[in-house]
Amino acid sequence: MDAAVLIVAPMGASAVLIFAVPASPLAQPWPVIAGNTLSALVGVAVAALVPVPAVAAGMAVALAILLMSLTRSLHPPGGAAALLAVVGGAEVAAAGWTFAIVPVALNAVILAAVGVLFHRVSGHNYPHRPLALPLAHPEDVDRALEDLGETLDVDRADIDRLLVRVQHHAGMRARRR
Numbered sequence: 001m002d003a004a005v006l007i008v009a010p011m012g013a014s015a016v017l018i019f020a021v022p023a024s025p026l027a028q029p030w031p032v033i034a035g036n037t038l039s040a041l042v043g044v045a046v047a048a049l050v051p052v053p054a055v056a057a058g059m060a061v062a063l064a065i066l067l068m069s070l071t072r073s074l075h076p077p078g079g080a081a082a083l084l085a086v087v088g089g090a091e092v093a094a095a096g097w098t099f100a101i102v103p104v105a106l107n108a109v110i111l112a113a114v115g116v117l118f119h120r121v122s123g124h125n126y127p128h129r130p131l132a133l134p135l136a137h138p139e140d141v142d143r144a145l146e147d148l149g150e151t152l153d154v155d156r157a158d159i160d161r162l163l164v165r166v167q168h169h170a171g172m173r174a175r176r177r
Contacts, residue, residue: 006103010036010080011111017077018115022126026075029112029127031068035075036108039064040100043085047093056086
């Protein structure tokens with residue numbers, strides 16, 4: 001395999017997510033690795049089954065989005081990995097199914113591992129783990145609003161309703177575990 005094929009362009013976008021917005025659900029290791037790999041597999045399959053590149057490209061991206069959504073591995077660069085599997089040229093076509101493993105999965109695993117290492121060394125939280133916060137009290141909301149120093153287009157009752165719903169959904173999520 002040509003060295004140029006080992007460089008998978010969607011990994012540049014994955015790197016931006018991992019290093020610039022590490023708390024994003026789209027930047028977590030599972031979406032980075034599974035989203036890119038599954039999407040590449042979809043792209044290879046569609047390229048093999050659909051002879052018209054323009055149709056195959058659209059189908060590959062759409063099906064990759066569907067599969068990533070179903071597997072909770074949504075990662076926007078995965079759409080580009082599916083597209084690359086369709087329009088990547090003779091080298092990608094010749095690689096067939098292995099394209100999804102080497103270079104895509106291999107690149108994604110290395111990138112996620114470097115992200116974990118980088119963020120550990122730099123003292124950041126990656127993979128992102130939300131902090132367990134105590135329940136907010138009304139005076140906490142008032143202080144937070146004062147801290148902002150600006151007028152928001154919501155009133156105190158709206159914020160209270162929002163916080164009640166947030167606590168409800170957090171409780172439901174905790175019960176499902």
